Amino acid sequence: MVSNAPDPNPIPDIPEEIAGLRMTRQRQEIYRILIEQRNHPTANEVFMRAKDRLPNISLATVYNCLEALVQHGIIRQVNFERESSRYCPNLREHGHFHDATTGVIHDVDFKPGVSLADVLNLPPGAVIQDVEITLRGKLVAP
Amino acid sequence: MVSNAPDPNPIPDIPEEIAGLRMTRQRQEIYRILIEQRNHPTANEVFMRAKDRLPNISLATVYNCLEALVQHGIIRQVNFERESSRYCPNLREHGHFHDATTGVIHDVDFKPGVSLADVLNLPPGAVIQDVEITLRGKLVAP
DNA sequence: AACTGTAATTAGAATAATTCTTGATATCGG
DNA sequence: CCGATATCAAGAATTATTCTAATTACAGTT
Structure with missing residues:
Protein backbone atom coordinates (compact mmCIF):
# COMPACT_ATOMS: atom_id res chain seq x y z
CA MET A 1 0.00 0.00 0.00
CA PRO A 89 20.31 28.02 1.98
CA ASN A 90 19.14 29.85 5.10
CA LEU A 91 19.04 33.50 4.11
CA ARG A 92 17.91 34.90 7.43
CA GLU A 93 20.70 36.75 9.14
CA HIS A 94 22.02 34.13 11.49
CA GLY A 95 25.12 32.67 13.05
CA HIS A 96 26.37 29.14 13.50
CA PHE A 97 27.00 26.99 16.52
CA HIS A 98 29.46 24.23 15.81
CA ASP A 99 29.06 21.32 18.20
CA ALA A 100 32.62 20.19 18.83
CA THR A 101 31.45 16.76 20.01
CA THR A 102 29.29 15.71 17.10
CA GLY A 103 30.46 18.11 14.41
CA VAL A 104 26.88 19.16 13.80
CA ILE A 105 26.34 22.77 12.83
CA HIS A 106 23.28 24.52 14.19
CA ASP A 107 21.87 27.74 12.81
CA VAL A 108 21.56 30.39 15.51
CA ASP A 109 19.10 33.22 15.08
CA PHE A 110 19.34 36.66 16.56
CA LYS A 111 16.86 37.53 19.21
CA PRO A 112 14.30 39.90 17.78
CA GLY A 113 15.00 43.58 18.11
CA VAL A 114 18.66 43.43 18.93
CA SER A 115 21.39 45.04 16.92
CA LEU A 116 25.07 44.28 16.93
CA ALA A 117 25.73 47.90 17.78
CA ASP A 118 24.05 47.15 21.12
CA VAL A 119 26.73 44.69 22.09
CA LEU A 120 29.84 45.78 20.24
CA ASN A 121 31.90 48.95 20.40
CA LEU A 122 32.09 49.49 16.66
CA PRO A 123 34.56 51.98 15.24
CA PRO A 124 32.89 55.34 14.66
CA GLY A 125 31.22 55.59 11.26
CA ALA A 126 31.19 51.85 10.71
CA VAL A 127 28.53 50.68 8.27
CA ILE A 128 28.20 46.93 8.42
CA GLN A 129 27.66 45.06 5.19
CA ASP A 130 28.17 41.56 6.36
CA VAL A 131 28.26 39.70 9.66
CA GLU A 132 29.73 36.35 10.45
CA ILE A 133 29.20 34.85 13.88
CA THR A 134 30.60 31.45 14.63
CA LEU A 135 30.43 29.72 17.99
CA ARG A 136 32.15 26.51 18.90
CA GLY A 137 31.21 24.51 21.94
CA LYS A 138 29.35 21.59 23.40
CA LEU A 139 25.78 20.67 24.04
CA VAL A 140 25.23 19.46 27.59
CA ALA A 141 22.11 17.92 29.07
CA PRO A 142 19.89 20.80 30.16
CA MET B 1 70.30 66.02 19.37
CA PRO B 89 48.19 39.32 20.03
CA ASN B 90 45.04 40.86 21.49
CA LEU B 91 43.76 38.31 23.99
CA ARG B 92 40.69 40.16 25.12
CA GLU B 93 37.55 38.54 23.78
CA HIS B 94 36.86 40.66 20.75
CA GLY B 95 35.66 40.62 17.19
CA HIS B 96 36.99 42.13 14.00
CA PHE B 97 35.72 44.78 11.67
CA HIS B 98 37.19 44.49 8.21
CA ASP B 99 37.10 47.78 6.34
CA ALA B 100 36.29 46.76 2.77
CA THR B 101 37.66 50.03 1.40
CA THR B 102 41.10 50.08 2.95
CA GLY B 103 41.50 46.45 3.96
CA VAL B 104 42.32 47.55 7.49
CA ILE B 105 41.15 45.26 10.26
CA HIS B 106 39.93 46.85 13.47
CA ASP B 107 39.54 45.06 16.75
CA VAL B 108 36.02 45.40 18.12
CA ASP B 109 35.39 44.98 21.82
CA PHE B 110 32.21 43.85 23.47
CA LYS B 111 30.33 46.40 25.46
CA PRO B 112 30.76 45.66 29.14
CA GLY B 113 28.20 43.41 30.77
CA VAL B 114 26.70 41.89 27.66
CA SER B 115 26.61 38.22 26.88
CA LEU B 116 26.08 36.54 23.57
CA ALA B 117 23.16 34.69 25.07
CA ASP B 118 21.43 38.09 25.33
CA VAL B 119 21.53 38.47 21.58
CA LEU B 120 21.39 34.98 20.16
CA ASN B 121 18.91 32.15 20.45
CA LEU B 122 21.43 29.49 21.31
CA PRO B 123 20.46 25.83 21.14
CA PRO B 124 19.42 24.56 24.58
CA GLY B 125 22.36 23.32 26.63
CA ALA B 126 24.93 25.08 24.49
CA VAL B 127 28.20 25.77 26.27
CA ILE B 128 30.31 28.14 24.24
CA GLN B 129 34.03 27.54 24.11
CA ASP B 130 34.99 29.93 21.39
CA VAL B 131 33.45 32.88 19.61
CA GLU B 132 34.35 34.38 16.30
CA ILE B 133 32.68 37.58 15.21
CA THR B 134 33.68 39.12 11.92
CA LEU B 135 32.11 42.19 10.41
CA ARG B 136 32.77 43.55 6.97
CA GLY B 137 31.80 47.03 5.93
CA LYS B 138 32.82 50.60 5.35
CA LEU B 139 33.80 53.53 7.46
CA VAL B 140 31.88 56.66 6.52
CA ALA B 141 32.47 60.18 7.77
CA PRO B 142 30.54 60.51 11.03
C1' DA C 1 83.03 20.92 29.36
C1' DA C 2 81.31 16.55 27.19
C1' DC C 3 77.01 13.57 27.09
C1' DT C 4 72.27 12.53 26.45
C1' DG C 5 67.62 13.00 25.50
C1' DT C 6 64.23 16.08 23.90
C1' DA C 7 62.53 19.91 21.47
C1' DA C 8 62.97 23.17 17.76
C1' DT C 9 64.37 24.53 13.26
C1' DT C 10 65.05 24.06 8.38
C1' DA C 11 64.34 22.95 3.45
C1' DG C 12 61.81 20.96 0.48
C1' DA C 13 58.19 17.69 -0.77
C1' DA C 14 53.37 16.75 -0.26
C1' DT C 15 48.55 17.85 0.38
C1' DA C 16 43.99 19.80 -0.15
C1' DA C 17 40.79 23.14 -1.45
C1' DT C 18 39.87 26.04 -4.83
C1' DT C 19 40.47 28.54 -9.20
C1' DC C 20 41.79 28.83 -13.90
C1' DT C 21 42.06 27.49 -18.79
C1' DT C 22 40.38 25.71 -22.73
C1' DG C 23 37.35 23.57 -25.60
C1' DA C 24 32.74 21.62 -26.00
C1' DT C 25 27.58 22.31 -25.26
C1' DA C 26 23.56 24.39 -24.45
C1' DT C 27 20.41 28.24 -24.62
C1' DC C 28 18.32 32.69 -26.07
C1' DG C 29 16.88 36.27 -29.12
C1' DG C 30 16.05 37.32 -33.67
C1' DC D 1 17.78 27.92 -38.08
C1' DC D 2 21.93 31.18 -36.78
C1' DG D 3 24.93 33.62 -34.36
C1' DA D 4 26.03 35.44 -29.75
C1' DT D 5 26.53 34.42 -25.18
C1' DA D 6 26.44 31.69 -21.15
C1' DT D 7 27.38 27.45 -19.06
C1' DC D 8 29.67 23.19 -18.39
C1' DA D 9 33.43 19.69 -18.12
C1' DA D 10 38.12 17.95 -17.55
C1' DG D 11 42.20 18.56 -16.07
C1' DA D 12 46.05 21.68 -15.06
C1' DA D 13 47.51 25.27 -12.01
C1' DT D 14 47.60 27.83 -7.81
C1' DT D 15 47.98 28.81 -2.99
C1' DA D 16 48.07 28.20 1.82
C1' DT D 17 49.32 25.05 4.83
C1' DT D 18 51.18 20.70 6.66
C1' DC D 19 54.31 16.94 6.65
C1' DT D 20 58.92 14.58 6.48
C1' DA D 21 63.43 13.89 7.40
C1' DA D 22 67.64 15.64 8.66
C1' DT D 23 70.12 18.98 11.35
C1' DT D 24 70.76 21.97 15.22
C1' DA D 25 69.98 23.92 19.80
C1' DC D 26 69.04 23.39 24.47
C1' DA D 27 68.48 21.74 29.47
C1' DG D 28 69.95 18.87 32.78
C1' DT D 29 73.47 15.67 34.36
C1' DT D 30 77.83 14.08 35.16
Whole structure:
Protein backbone atom coordinates (compact mmCIF):
# COMPACT_ATOMS: atom_id res chain seq x y z
CA MET A 1 0.00 0.00 0.00
CA VAL A 2 1.17 3.46 -0.84
CA SER A 3 0.84 6.09 1.82
CA ASN A 4 -1.20 9.07 0.86
CA ALA A 5 0.14 11.13 3.75
CA PRO A 6 1.87 14.28 2.62
CA ASP A 7 5.59 13.92 2.06
CA PRO A 8 7.14 14.98 5.36
CA ASN A 9 10.08 16.45 3.50
CA PRO A 10 8.73 17.81 0.25
CA ILE A 11 11.25 18.91 -2.31
CA PRO A 12 10.36 22.23 -3.80
CA ASP A 13 10.26 22.78 -7.51
CA ILE A 14 12.97 25.17 -8.49
CA PRO A 15 11.90 27.99 -10.78
CA GLU A 16 13.73 28.69 -14.02
CA GLU A 17 15.23 31.86 -12.69
CA ILE A 18 16.03 33.12 -9.20
CA ALA A 19 17.28 36.61 -8.43
CA GLY A 20 18.25 37.12 -12.05
CA LEU A 21 20.20 33.87 -12.25
CA ARG A 22 19.16 31.41 -14.89
CA MET A 23 18.58 28.14 -13.09
CA THR A 24 20.15 25.52 -15.27
CA ARG A 25 19.69 21.84 -14.57
CA GLN A 26 22.93 21.73 -12.57
CA ARG A 27 22.13 24.81 -10.51
CA GLN A 28 18.66 23.47 -9.79
CA GLU A 29 20.01 20.18 -8.55
CA ILE A 30 22.61 21.80 -6.38
CA TYR A 31 20.16 24.22 -4.90
CA ARG A 32 17.71 21.39 -4.33
CA ILE A 33 20.39 19.39 -2.52
CA LEU A 34 21.03 22.27 -0.17
CA ILE A 35 17.35 22.76 0.57
CA GLU A 36 16.60 19.07 0.92
CA GLN A 37 19.15 18.39 3.58
CA ARG A 38 20.22 21.45 5.48
CA ASN A 39 23.34 20.12 7.07
CA HIS A 40 25.81 22.65 5.70
CA PRO A 41 27.60 20.37 3.25
CA THR A 42 30.96 21.10 1.71
CA ALA A 43 31.39 21.44 -2.06
CA ASN A 44 32.65 17.90 -2.19
CA GLU A 45 29.67 16.56 -0.26
CA VAL A 46 27.36 18.40 -2.63
CA PHE A 47 29.31 16.92 -5.52
CA MET A 48 28.84 13.38 -4.25
CA ARG A 49 25.14 13.86 -3.75
CA ALA A 50 24.72 15.58 -7.10
CA LYS A 51 26.13 12.59 -8.93
CA ASP A 52 23.02 10.57 -8.04
CA ARG A 53 20.97 12.61 -10.47
CA LEU A 54 23.66 14.12 -12.70
CA PRO A 55 26.25 11.39 -13.13
CA ASN A 56 28.38 13.52 -15.46
CA ILE A 57 28.60 16.59 -13.27
CA SER A 58 32.09 17.70 -12.39
CA LEU A 59 33.41 19.13 -9.16
CA ALA A 60 34.36 22.28 -11.05
CA THR A 61 30.73 22.72 -12.04
CA VAL A 62 29.65 22.26 -8.46
CA TYR A 63 32.03 25.04 -7.46
CA ASN A 64 30.80 27.18 -10.36
CA CYS A 65 27.19 26.67 -9.44
CA LEU A 66 27.73 27.27 -5.75
CA GLU A 67 29.59 30.46 -6.52
CA ALA A 68 26.85 31.65 -8.87
CA LEU A 69 24.23 30.96 -6.20
CA VAL A 70 26.29 32.76 -3.57
CA GLN A 71 26.94 35.74 -5.87
CA HIS A 72 23.22 36.13 -6.45
CA GLY A 73 22.39 35.91 -2.79
CA ILE A 74 20.48 32.65 -3.15
CA ILE A 75 22.61 30.72 -0.70
CA ARG A 76 25.35 31.58 1.76
CA GLN A 77 28.89 30.38 2.01
CA VAL A 78 30.02 29.61 5.54
CA ASN A 79 33.58 29.16 6.70
CA PHE A 80 34.79 27.51 9.88
CA GLU A 81 38.39 28.08 10.69
CA ARG A 82 40.39 26.84 7.76
CA GLU A 83 38.07 24.01 6.85
CA SER A 84 36.36 23.59 3.51
CA SER A 85 33.64 26.11 2.87
CA ARG A 86 30.14 24.98 3.61
CA TYR A 87 26.93 26.09 2.00
CA CYS A 88 23.64 27.04 3.53
CA PRO A 89 20.31 28.02 1.98
CA ASN A 90 19.14 29.85 5.10
CA LEU A 91 19.04 33.50 4.11
CA ARG A 92 17.91 34.90 7.43
CA GLU A 93 20.70 36.75 9.14
CA HIS A 94 22.02 34.13 11.49
CA GLY A 95 25.12 32.67 13.05
CA HIS A 96 26.37 29.14 13.50
CA PHE A 97 27.00 26.99 16.52
CA HIS A 98 29.46 24.23 15.81
CA ASP A 99 29.06 21.32 18.20
CA ALA A 100 32.62 20.19 18.83
CA THR A 101 31.45 16.76 20.01
CA THR A 102 29.29 15.71 17.10
CA GLY A 103 30.46 18.11 14.41
CA VAL A 104 26.88 19.16 13.80
CA ILE A 105 26.34 22.77 12.83
CA HIS A 106 23.28 24.52 14.19
CA ASP A 107 21.87 27.74 12.81
CA VAL A 108 21.56 30.39 15.51
CA ASP A 109 19.10 33.22 15.08
CA PHE A 110 19.34 36.66 16.56
CA LYS A 111 16.86 37.53 19.21
CA PRO A 112 14.30 39.90 17.78
CA GLY A 113 15.00 43.58 18.11
CA VAL A 114 18.66 43.43 18.93
CA SER A 115 21.39 45.04 16.92
CA LEU A 116 25.07 44.28 16.93
CA ALA A 117 25.73 47.90 17.78
CA ASP A 118 24.05 47.15 21.12
CA VAL A 119 26.73 44.69 22.09
CA LEU A 120 29.84 45.78 20.24
CA ASN A 121 31.90 48.95 20.40
CA LEU A 122 32.09 49.49 16.66
CA PRO A 123 34.56 51.98 15.24
CA PRO A 124 32.89 55.34 14.66
CA GLY A 125 31.22 55.59 11.26
CA ALA A 126 31.19 51.85 10.71
CA VAL A 127 28.53 50.68 8.27
CA ILE A 128 28.20 46.93 8.42
CA GLN A 129 27.66 45.06 5.19
CA ASP A 130 28.17 41.56 6.36
CA VAL A 131 28.26 39.70 9.66
CA GLU A 132 29.73 36.35 10.45
CA ILE A 133 29.20 34.85 13.88
CA THR A 134 30.60 31.45 14.63
CA LEU A 135 30.43 29.72 17.99
CA ARG A 136 32.15 26.51 18.90
CA GLY A 137 31.21 24.51 21.94
CA LYS A 138 29.35 21.59 23.40
CA LEU A 139 25.78 20.67 24.04
CA VAL A 140 25.23 19.46 27.59
CA ALA A 141 22.11 17.92 29.07
CA PRO A 142 19.89 20.80 30.16
CA MET B 1 70.30 66.02 19.37
CA VAL B 2 68.78 62.83 20.59
CA SER B 3 65.28 62.96 22.02
CA ASN B 4 64.99 61.81 25.56
CA ALA B 5 61.22 61.46 25.34
CA PRO B 6 60.03 57.95 26.06
CA ASP B 7 59.68 55.73 23.03
CA PRO B 8 56.05 56.14 21.98
CA ASN B 9 55.95 52.54 20.85
CA PRO B 10 58.19 50.59 23.18
CA ILE B 11 58.96 47.04 22.26
CA PRO B 12 58.62 44.79 25.26
CA ASP B 13 61.26 42.34 26.24
CA ILE B 14 59.94 38.88 25.78
CA PRO B 15 60.41 36.56 28.73
CA GLU B 16 62.03 33.17 28.36
CA GLU B 17 58.80 31.36 28.90
CA ILE B 18 55.16 32.30 28.44
CA ALA B 19 52.24 30.14 29.48
CA GLY B 20 54.49 27.11 29.69
CA LEU B 21 55.94 27.65 26.24
CA ARG B 22 59.69 28.03 26.00
CA MET B 23 60.30 31.24 24.13
CA THR B 24 63.04 30.44 21.69
CA ARG B 25 64.70 33.14 19.67
CA GLN B 26 62.35 32.56 16.75
CA ARG B 27 59.23 32.55 18.90
CA GLN B 28 60.37 35.72 20.62
CA GLU B 29 60.91 37.50 17.34
CA ILE B 30 57.59 36.40 15.95
CA TYR B 31 55.74 37.40 19.06
CA ARG B 32 57.58 40.72 19.09
CA ILE B 33 56.58 41.33 15.48
CA LEU B 34 52.94 40.79 16.33
CA ILE B 35 53.08 43.09 19.32
CA GLU B 36 55.10 45.79 17.60
CA GLN B 37 52.72 46.27 14.72
CA ARG B 38 49.22 45.11 15.45
CA ASN B 39 47.91 44.99 11.94
CA HIS B 40 46.88 41.35 11.84
CA PRO B 41 49.58 40.06 9.50
CA THR B 42 49.46 36.80 7.62
CA ALA B 43 52.07 34.10 8.18
CA ASN B 44 53.85 35.25 5.07
CA GLU B 45 53.92 38.87 6.19
CA VAL B 46 55.33 37.76 9.53
CA PHE B 47 57.89 35.71 7.64
CA MET B 48 59.05 38.69 5.61
CA ARG B 49 59.38 40.87 8.67
CA ALA B 50 61.12 38.15 10.64
CA LYS B 51 63.85 37.86 8.04
CA ASP B 52 65.17 41.30 9.01
CA ARG B 53 66.44 39.92 12.28
CA LEU B 54 66.59 36.20 11.55
CA PRO B 55 67.75 35.92 7.95
CA ASN B 56 67.76 32.14 8.03
CA ILE B 57 64.29 31.63 9.39
CA SER B 58 62.02 29.49 7.24
CA LEU B 59 58.35 29.90 6.52
CA ALA B 60 57.75 26.49 8.08
CA THR B 61 59.25 27.80 11.30
CA VAL B 62 57.00 30.82 11.17
CA TYR B 63 54.03 28.51 10.86
CA ASN B 64 55.36 26.30 13.64
CA CYS B 65 55.93 29.24 15.95
CA LEU B 66 52.59 30.83 15.23
CA GLU B 67 50.89 27.53 15.90
CA ALA B 68 52.76 27.06 19.17
CA LEU B 69 51.80 30.56 20.27
CA VAL B 70 48.19 29.94 19.32
CA GLN B 71 48.11 26.56 21.07
CA HIS B 72 49.36 28.14 24.26
CA GLY B 73 46.85 30.95 24.12
CA ILE B 74 49.49 33.62 23.64
CA ILE B 75 48.11 34.92 20.38
CA ARG B 76 44.97 34.32 18.36
CA GLN B 77 44.48 33.09 14.84
CA VAL B 78 41.88 35.00 12.86
CA ASN B 79 40.28 33.90 9.63
CA PHE B 80 38.45 36.05 7.12
CA GLU B 81 36.51 34.15 4.55
CA ARG B 82 38.95 31.92 2.76
CA GLU B 83 41.92 34.25 3.00
CA SER B 84 45.19 33.40 4.66
CA SER B 85 44.99 33.19 8.41
CA ARG B 86 45.99 36.31 10.29
CA TYR B 87 47.47 36.57 13.74
CA CYS B 88 46.65 38.87 16.57
CA PRO B 89 48.19 39.32 20.03
CA ASN B 90 45.04 40.86 21.49
CA LEU B 91 43.76 38.31 23.99
CA ARG B 92 40.69 40.16 25.12
CA GLU B 93 37.55 38.54 23.78
CA HIS B 94 36.86 40.66 20.75
CA GLY B 95 35.66 40.62 17.19
CA HIS B 96 36.99 42.13 14.00
CA PHE B 97 35.72 44.78 11.67
CA HIS B 98 37.19 44.49 8.21
CA ASP B 99 37.10 47.78 6.34
CA ALA B 100 36.29 46.76 2.77
CA THR B 101 37.66 50.03 1.40
CA THR B 102 41.10 50.08 2.95
CA GLY B 103 41.50 46.45 3.96
CA VAL B 104 42.32 47.55 7.49
CA ILE B 105 41.15 45.26 10.26
CA HIS B 106 39.93 46.85 13.47
CA ASP B 107 39.54 45.06 16.75
CA VAL B 108 36.02 45.40 18.12
CA ASP B 109 35.39 44.98 21.82
CA PHE B 110 32.21 43.85 23.47
CA LYS B 111 30.33 46.40 25.46
CA PRO B 112 30.76 45.66 29.14
CA GLY B 113 28.20 43.41 30.77
CA VAL B 114 26.70 41.89 27.66
CA SER B 115 26.61 38.22 26.88
CA LEU B 116 26.08 36.54 23.57
CA ALA B 117 23.16 34.69 25.07
CA ASP B 118 21.43 38.09 25.33
CA VAL B 119 21.53 38.47 21.58
CA LEU B 120 21.39 34.98 20.16
CA ASN B 121 18.91 32.15 20.45
CA LEU B 122 21.43 29.49 21.31
CA PRO B 123 20.46 25.83 21.14
CA PRO B 124 19.42 24.56 24.58
CA GLY B 125 22.36 23.32 26.63
CA ALA B 126 24.93 25.08 24.49
CA VAL B 127 28.20 25.77 26.27
CA ILE B 128 30.31 28.14 24.24
CA GLN B 129 34.03 27.54 24.11
CA ASP B 130 34.99 29.93 21.39
CA VAL B 131 33.45 32.88 19.61
CA GLU B 132 34.35 34.38 16.30
CA ILE B 133 32.68 37.58 15.21
CA THR B 134 33.68 39.12 11.92
CA LEU B 135 32.11 42.19 10.41
CA ARG B 136 32.77 43.55 6.97
CA GLY B 137 31.80 47.03 5.93
CA LYS B 138 32.82 50.60 5.35
CA LEU B 139 33.80 53.53 7.46
CA VAL B 140 31.88 56.66 6.52
CA ALA B 141 32.47 60.18 7.77
CA PRO B 142 30.54 60.51 11.03
C1' DA C 1 83.03 20.92 29.36
C1' DA C 2 81.31 16.55 27.19
C1' DC C 3 77.01 13.57 27.09
C1' DT C 4 72.27 12.53 26.45
C1' DG C 5 67.62 13.00 25.50
C1' DT C 6 64.23 16.08 23.90
C1' DA C 7 62.53 19.91 21.47
C1' DA C 8 62.97 23.17 17.76
C1' DT C 9 64.37 24.53 13.26
C1' DT C 10 65.05 24.06 8.38
C1' DA C 11 64.34 22.95 3.45
C1' DG C 12 61.81 20.96 0.48
C1' DA C 13 58.19 17.69 -0.77
C1' DA C 14 53.37 16.75 -0.26
C1' DT C 15 48.55 17.85 0.38
C1' DA C 16 43.99 19.80 -0.15
C1' DA C 17 40.79 23.14 -1.45
C1' DT C 18 39.87 26.04 -4.83
C1' DT C 19 40.47 28.54 -9.20
C1' DC C 20 41.79 28.83 -13.90
C1' DT C 21 42.06 27.49 -18.79
C1' DT C 22 40.38 25.71 -22.73
C1' DG C 23 37.35 23.57 -25.60
C1' DA C 24 32.74 21.62 -26.00
C1' DT C 25 27.58 22.31 -25.26
C1' DA C 26 23.56 24.39 -24.45
C1' DT C 27 20.41 28.24 -24.62
C1' DC C 28 18.32 32.69 -26.07
C1' DG C 29 16.88 36.27 -29.12
C1' DG C 30 16.05 37.32 -33.67
C1' DC D 1 17.78 27.92 -38.08
C1' DC D 2 21.93 31.18 -36.78
C1' DG D 3 24.93 33.62 -34.36
C1' DA D 4 26.03 35.44 -29.75
C1' DT D 5 26.53 34.42 -25.18
C1' DA D 6 26.44 31.69 -21.15
C1' DT D 7 27.38 27.45 -19.06
C1' DC D 8 29.67 23.19 -18.39
C1' DA D 9 33.43 19.69 -18.12
C1' DA D 10 38.12 17.95 -17.55
C1' DG D 11 42.20 18.56 -16.07
C1' DA D 12 46.05 21.68 -15.06
C1' DA D 13 47.51 25.27 -12.01
C1' DT D 14 47.60 27.83 -7.81
C1' DT D 15 47.98 28.81 -2.99
C1' DA D 16 48.07 28.20 1.82
C1' DT D 17 49.32 25.05 4.83
C1' DT D 18 51.18 20.70 6.66
C1' DC D 19 54.31 16.94 6.65
C1' DT D 20 58.92 14.58 6.48
C1' DA D 21 63.43 13.89 7.40
C1' DA D 22 67.64 15.64 8.66
C1' DT D 23 70.12 18.98 11.35
C1' DT D 24 70.76 21.97 15.22
C1' DA D 25 69.98 23.92 19.80
C1' DC D 26 69.04 23.39 24.47
C1' DA D 27 68.48 21.74 29.47
C1' DG D 28 69.95 18.87 32.78
C1' DT D 29 73.47 15.67 34.36
C1' DT D 30 77.83 14.08 35.16
